[in-house]
Amino acid sequence: MPPYHPPKKYSVRIDGHRTSISLEPMFWEMLTAAAAARSQSINALVAQIDAERIRAATPPGLAGAIRIWLVTHERGGWIAPTAP
Helix, strand or coil: CCCCCCCEEEEEEECCEEEEEEECHHHHHHHHHHHHHCCCCHHHHHHHHHHHHHCCCCCCCHHHHHHHHHHHHHCCCCCCCCCC
8 A cells, every 4th residue: 555644845945045845755755766866966856847847838836846757757757648
């Protein structure tokens, strides 16, 4: 059974500005592992994800963007949808 847990607030810095994000602990652990695997700080990875989400046609919130990024990262990267 998956480890269900409500979101917790975590503090990060994006371009020198402090902000908080609400993530379930499992996603925070995944984010920490992804940053370590990329030899980046969590702040640097969150800043990168934030920049990517802002460029989206319909940008999600930062926490949602992090969850989406983590899921696609776990799947081996972004896989573009095929045309119908």
